[in-house]
Amino acid sequence: MTSAIAIEDVRREVKLLKALSGHKHLIKFHDACEDANNVYIVMEGGRYTEEDAKVIVLQILSVAAFCHLQGVVHRDLKPE
Numbered sequence: 001m002t003s004a005i006a007i008e009d010v011r012r013e014v015k016l017l018k019a020l021s022g023h024k025h026l027i028k029f030h031d032a033c034e035d036a037n038n039v040y041i042v043m044e045g046g047r048y049t050e051e052d053a054k055v056i057v058l059q060i061l062s063v064a065a066f067c068h069l070q071g072v073v074h075r076d077l078k079p080e
Contacts, residue, residue, distance in 0.1 A: 010039040016072060017041070023066050025059035 017029040030042040060077055067074055 007034070007037075007039055010041070014039065014041060017043075020067060020070060020072065023063060025063045026066070 014029075014032040017032075020026055021029055028044040030044070032039060032041050034040065064074060064077060
């Protein structure tokens, strides 16, 4: 069972994803829904090669700078 605190954390993440949408290097947020115990986030997916990782790291840094300018600090950056 998912705790109420964890669900609120995900709801807050959904609000942030909506607010920060539009940056070309930020993952595209599609939708969110929830049932009695979980909140589900629908985002774009895909795979990339190891070569692409060089570019992706720079993109992550670009997004982090953008988020910081918006007053948001991200605690879980990853190239997924």
